[in-house]
Amino acid sequence: MDVIEYTPEPEQYAWTFGGVAPTHQIKPGSMLKLWTDDAFCGRLRNITDMPSVSLDMPYVNPQTGPFYVEGAEPGDTLALHIVDLTPARSWGASTTIPLFGGLTSTDRTVTLQDPLPERTWIYEVNTERRSVEFVAQSTELRLELPMAPMLGTVGVAPAAGEARSSLVPDTFGGNMDTPEMRAGSTCYLGVNVEGALFSVGDGHYRQGEGESCGTAVEGAMNVTLLVDLIKGGAPAWPRIESDDHLVVIGSSRPLEDAWRASQVDMIHWFGELYGLDKMDGYQLLTQISESPLANVCDANYSAATKVPKELLPAANAYDGMHRRLRELAASVV
Amino acid sequence: MDVIEYTPEPEQYAWTFGGVAPTHQIKPGSMLKLWTDDAFCGRLRNITDMPSVSLDMPYVNPQTGPFYVEGAEPGDTLALHIVDLTPARSWGASTTIPLFGGLTSTDRTVTLQDPLPERTWIYEVNTERRSVEFVAQSTELRLELPMAPMLGTVGVAPAAGEARSSLVPDTFGGNMDTPEMRAGSTCYLGVNVEGALFSVGDGHYRQGEGESCGTAVEGAMNVTLLVDLIKGGAPAWPRIESDDHLVVIGSSRPLEDAWRASQVDMIHWFGELYGLDKMDGYQLLTQISESPLANVCDANYSAATKVPKELLPAANAYDGMHRRLRELAASVV
Amino acid sequence: MDVIEYTPEPEQYAWTFGGVAPTHQIKPGSMLKLWTDDAFCGRLRNITDMPSVSLDMPYVNPQTGPFYVEGAEPGDTLALHIVDLTPARSWGASTTIPLFGGLTSTDRTVTLQDPLPERTWIYEVNTERRSVEFVAQSTELRLELPMAPMLGTVGVAPAAGEARSSLVPDTFGGNMDTPEMRAGSTCYLGVNVEGALFSVGDGHYRQGEGESCGTAVEGAMNVTLLVDLIKGGAPAWPRIESDDHLVVIGSSRPLEDAWRASQVDMIHWFGELYGLDKMDGYQLLTQISESPLANVCDANYSAATKVPKELLPAANAYDGMHRRLRELAASVV
Amino acid sequence: MDVIEYTPEPEQYAWTFGGVAPTHQIKPGSMLKLWTDDAFCGRLRNITDMPSVSLDMPYVNPQTGPFYVEGAEPGDTLALHIVDLTPARSWGASTTIPLFGGLTSTDRTVTLQDPLPERTWIYEVNTERRSVEFVAQSTELRLELPMAPMLGTVGVAPAAGEARSSLVPDTFGGNMDTPEMRAGSTCYLGVNVEGALFSVGDGHYRQGEGESCGTAVEGAMNVTLLVDLIKGGAPAWPRIESDDHLVVIGSSRPLEDAWRASQVDMIHWFGELYGLDKMDGYQLLTQISESPLANVCDANYSAATKVPKELLPAANAYDGMHRRLRELAASVV
Structure with missing residues (x-):
């Protein structure tokens, strides 16, 4: 198995999906051991570091990659199995x-009101207890919260010659900010350009569903991935498979459209796996869907449609790709 | 303790919140043992029963009530503790x-397309296994799904002299269609009119988050409630407390507005419980919120903001109302 | 011709559509000479009168009526021809x-930001020049603006037993806040209950499209109406006919849904008038629709679909009702 | 004055804003005489030409350009004065x-319904009468409609390294599809990259407000432009000035957000021109705004905020750029 280790220098960061030359050419079946900087490029280190001073907009949310996958062609399906996510710093911000954020007017939902104040929170990482600590600034409250590492941003180059900011989620993946993108999961992405040109970034040590204020517990991350390729079968929207769940992530505005996209693609997935027609799929999904939000703060909102495998007949999505990668991961880590 | 048992006759069904005379006057501290018909008034009994023929629109979603609570005044908080929900029929539909539904154009999201076909599914109830059975019509697939009884519709009379269809959720509660409204939960509703005039209905034997096609596994329900009253403290949106979670349900369109309402009221709740200012509350919620959708099919959409108590300091919402009702329920059932 | 003159006392104001007993029973063919108070009940008279102090929420937007129209049954079409609108005070506010408003967060689009400041503007009416005067408070700017009287609120009792606040527009009309509701126009409303129970109010001496800040140049109005009834033919959404235009007003959230509703009903109207199928109607509307917004501030937003009659073949909507009422108006005023 | 004439070959068409090398480098003050193909690349010539067969998605909406403007830097304002738009073919489609379209579910607003049927309409151009002819297919109806040429797509390269499909409108302009983009208008666009890299395309011989079905009377166009540059002053959203109106075009989803963006930027413009603070600007706009929709069918919707100059004090936007270009145009055509 090819194993590629890569820690980008700041000048190697990618800021878009599409429009960037690949840093590596890799074979399906490769393992990647990557380092990703946090969305703030590590610049928020203290509660006195304010975004308006410390950040260099729009240079936030840097990506590691893109990677050119040999043999990947438009219409194929890229499989990215997240073997491991380990915080690479002792603090998140x-x-x-x-x-910017879900509970304020923004450059997309413009009002005449004053912005909310800037405030920065630093979360110390307790590696042993796998936790991070919330420290309130208006009271003495401190709370230990379980660590729950995830990748906010996973995507391929978009179709139609577009290059999209790493702050945007869409059909190509990107900044979906879903807690479902955790170790043990396999993400399926439709390939739009030769080589797929995927990249990853935006590690979160923890995030609630919706990412209300727009920034999770952001932290640099060590990322181990297995990469594989399925000829054909490109899904309309990013899909995620874990041992326990099937998930589709839709991204759009308004939020119901993000949800609708994820729902309809799940019904298509039911059709592929079980031969259900769309009306039966619609009915079944109505009774078993979990619908946790991903982000309600980005340029597109993202919603997950998630179904527990235990309620469904056994199936073999993508010819058992997830199980195979899971076993492979177990054998190498 | 006053115990009121009540099974309405069809001519006693209420079809609106507000605009209906109370069927009973009750004291805070009473227990209600109610029967509620299903949203279809029991008219869909076979997969050949089609809504366009069998239903008498807009006479769907009948409510049991309303109940006049002595001493309830505008600005007060009604507490409804759901002691028990037991299916009252051997089948759901x-x-x-x-x-109508989340994945079709509707009378609110009008397009020129043809409607989806009508299809009816009947779910047999297996009382012993506490399950219902999905039977596909396009394949041989049958799936046993765990029963998960809930009330789709719980609400009080709205403010400002309005009377709202039992199909609508809003600040007064109503047709929120959230799976969080299950036995063991306490629902807090702001009182808008003297006596509160609450009613309940729309039993679901099971429902996914979002209620995609617009109808859950709808079934008549035996409902046991404990009713209590808190002077003052009316929340902006319906709140739910269980042993494990605090929940707020927002209802609006587009869906992000339903979510925003539930998020901001949860931040207010954090302020009440822990003294956090809004920025600290916003930050904390960002990292711990669960955001399961309730319905994306009704006249307003409903979204839940839900936080696990185990991540928070111990608190005593509404002076321990939930715990007290929980204990009372345990003593009487 | 029956002529009814009516100036309600404050205790006779209606605050909802539906849920209110009629003040008068009238015959189709009657003329009404009404006085309507402004949305603020005349309480904002000076730039120092602030809404938070002077208004008695939710008692704003009082309606004159409702009127019971003899013979009106569900499914019929009420025709209200606005003969004349004349300001009844020498100032608007x-x-x-x-x-509240279109460029601020609201109770429907909740954020954590502070509200905008309160500020009141008084517009002196110049009857001779038919103008009102805008007086800036941050500069010396004064602008004379043409008077353009309209009714913000025209509606019937809603269906399904609902009573809706006079602040809400929907299929029953209500607070549409469209400048198209001016003298010379005929409004067609579907009847939902026996007697139709229509009322009017919310005079604006002038309003831009969208009613951005939520309040127009609000002023008490003398309103002359001709009332008639068409058996059957109830439109899905309020329609307006003038000498020059056909208009449909849709009301919903998000704003595209308000627009969609108005568009699709206009395509239906094309079908009724010209026999175009929906695809031809869709195409024709695409090339000739005017789409001025009505309000983007109320509980539902309202959008107008408006087509110039001069681009269309001569037609006889509702058997020439508008022309007949127009001629009748000319004969009596 | 430099005069550049340019008719691109199909292989020179640009399909994105950004990510494309300039075809020409021009000086501020130049005149461009361009030919633009229609959105269908001229492939729909007969009512039997169906999009699913004749179009080569996503290669629709080809752009002429981009043009590199000497001296243009991020933060500057590009001024494009449309001197003339003349249909370059004898038919539109x-x-x-x-x-795709406003009254159907789409890839953004996904439902399970079947798509509407494909149908193509051809509009013969009557040059003498300056009209186009609508020919119904479900009836014998034929209607002569006034020609009203406009450009659907005018934009610069976006910021942050993005390349966006020519089907998308946003802050950089692009596929706004507003009838306000007609001869005699000056469009002001904020510059994001060195040289501005603007392009134009998507000629419409006529279009209603909203572009309901998604395609106007699409036709190849001869386009005469005057190009100039203002140092600094980049507006947040595209602005248009004509002899009679000031206009701002906002683009987003949901539609109210497109409108909000255009409204707030108009209030900023009022501040620049008249020194009004935001509250006075909000109030004035409330009473004088026209709000015609542009498109409700593209990847972002577009809304115009439009104010008549005759209601405002005389002003000199961008130091009289529009008037100067208008005079220059008169002197050269």
């Missing part, structure tokens, strides 16, 4: 960026 | 009503 | 109500 | 593309 979160902040309120003026006119 | 679900269907696709033309131009 | 506009203001910014905290957390 | 419109069609219904499956799952």
